[in-house]
Amino acid sequence: MTRVATGLDILFEDHDLKSKYPGNVALLCHNASVNAACTHAAFKFKEIFGPKFIKMFGPQHGFSTDAQDNMIETDHTIHPFFNIPVYSLYSETRVPDDDMLADIDHFFIDLQDIGCRMYTYVYTLTLLLEKCADKDIELIVLDRPNPVNGIDLEGNTLDLEFESFIGRHPLPVRHGLTIGELALMHQEFWAKSKANMKVVQMKHWKREMYFEDTKLPWLLPSPNIARAQSALTFPGMVLFEGTILSEGRGTVQPLEVVGHPKIKPFAFYATHLKDVIKNSDLQGFALRPMTFLPTFHKYSDWVCGGFQLHITDRSICKPWRIGQLLLRELYRYLEGDFKWIDPPYEYNYTHMPIDILNGTDKLRYWVEGNEPLEALNDFEQLDAYKMQLNTVKLY
CATH class of the missing domain: 3.40.50.12170 (Uncharacterised protein PF07075, DUF1343)
Known part of the structure; x- marks a missing residue:
């Protein structure tokens, strides 16, 4: 070529x-x-x-x-x-x-x-x-x-x-x-x-x-986009900038991993997340349970449990949907330890940072309401675009 x-x-x-x-x-x-x-x-x-x-x-x-x-x-x-x-x-x-x-x-x-x-x-x-x-x-x-x-x-x-x-x-x-x-x-x-x-x-x-x-x-x-692979995981993993969870800054795999000190990654994956993914229509990726230690940014020098997003077939992988699904599941799993961060974010002092990232507040409500994955179809109305x-x- x-x-x-x-x-x-x-x-x-x-x-x-x-x-x-x-x-x-x-x-x-x-x-x-x-x-x-x-x-x-x-x-x-x-x-x-x-x-x-x-x-x-x-x-x-x-x-x-x-x-x-x-x-x-x-x-x-x-x-x-x-x-x-x-x-x-x-x-x-x-x-x-x-x-x-x-x-x-x-x-x-x-x-x-x-x-x-x-x-x-x-x-x-x-x-x-x-x-x-x-x-x-x-x-x-x-x-x-x-x-x-x-x-x-x-x-x-x-x-x-x-x-x-x-x-x-x-x-x-x-x-x-x-x-x-x-x-x-x-x-x-x-x-x-x-x-x-x-x-x-x-x-x-x-x-x-x-x-x-x-x-x-x-x-x-x-x-934090150290390799081309990170550009493909970015549309989903960047969403965690709007939360108190680490998006991997301070590691060598930023915006490919997500984690929090309270996550028990292997148990959560084996008893819940694996089945959620299996029952979804999402393909072309694997979530690997892992622990990591950020050297700066969120949870600097704290061991975080979490997951790395691996793209196994980029032709069918939907990283934005994977990110939304992870938000929904981790919101439930962490309960009171999950928090959306407060403004300001990118010089916007009014809206929630997650809503700025999503370009709407409706996806935050989708997460909080534990809505089905199929409901994301309603957000992807792209004919005019x-x-x-x-x-x-x-x-």
């Missing part, structure tokens, strides 16, 4: 870049903004554009992708090697101000997304598009693969009453878009006025591909 060429790779194949982009250049990027040879975009931008490469920007977790968790902001700085400003778009602002955008003619965006609504990089992009709609700045989105494929959709569509920085647009949990396609979706359906934007398409990417199929190197796009999706597909 031919290796996929990202938008960044395609850009650097063009020997006429200097003439196509004669003005000053800025780059929004992070740790995973590399070409197929693992060379960071900033090196190539400096090489090609020289003194016209004047600014960089970083999303949540920072340009260096080292800041943990939500609502941990990063500072603006001067890069010690490139000697240009690096502005944080997860600081006192999520939107670049006019001073940050001053003197920029061409603004490149190169961010690896993970194909899930609750991941913030696409919203950094759409906020930038909105900010630049009335400015004389060309925006160039360098497209990258959706690591969990561009076909499968899963989960409920966001109710805009629960809009936040982990959900600005009416997307399902697994949205099936590349970051370039999502930019086009924003311009077509959600933008009040359109920015001067184009997408540099990939070559050889096909919608059915998972990241492992691309033959590209995986570099963590955020501190599918019609929109067909208008923006690039591949």
Whole structure:
């Protein structure tokens, strides 16, 4: 199988870049903004554009992708090697101000997304598009693969009453878009006025591909997505951020495991959870009883009992449904030791964090009411979204 060429790779194949982009250049990027040879975009931008490469920007977790968790902001700085400003778009602002955008003619965006609504990089992009709609700045989105494929959709569509920085647009949990396609979706359906934007398409990417199929190197796009497998477990396991249970931060398998000091994993699995899974329609996965010791974050230095989600057949696995089922069963099992965490979460001081994550409060009621798994079908009404999706597909 031919290796996929990202938008960044395609850009650097063009020997006429200097003439196509004669003005000053800025780059929004992070740790995973590399070409197929693992060379960071900033090196190539400096090489090609020289003194016209004047600014960089970083999303949540920072340009260096080292800041943990939500609502941990990063500072603006001067890069010690490139000697240009690096502005944080997860600081006192999520939107670049006019001073940050001053003197920029061409603004490149190169961010690896993970194909899930609750991941913030696409919203950094759409906020930038909105900010630049009335400015004389060309925006160039360098497209990258959706690591969990561009076909499968899963989960409920966001109710805009629960809009936040982990959900600005009416997307399902697994949205099936590349970051370039999502930019086009924003311009077509959600933008009040359109920015001067184009997408540099990939070559050889096909919608059915998972990241492992691309033959590209995986570099963590955020501190707790250390491997491509984590992108597939994320839609279900991220839900536990809305609870006091550990989602595995502080371990080497974050967002693949869930646990709590009061869980007796082997007994709970053998006497209850195994049968619940067997009687469900969920396939393509295994839950492995385990214990783990977080070194930071929730339950630091406390032994937690819990489970690791293993994907055994990704073509039929439904990680969002698995996460909802686990929430429901652990809510019952832990009883008074299970708690939803309180606001704030992603700068929303009103709604419960689990409702922000779910994009609705109805799924919390589904958990608390011990509703049947089949009732999740009522949340996945995606016909309108599918019609929109067909208008923006690039591949």
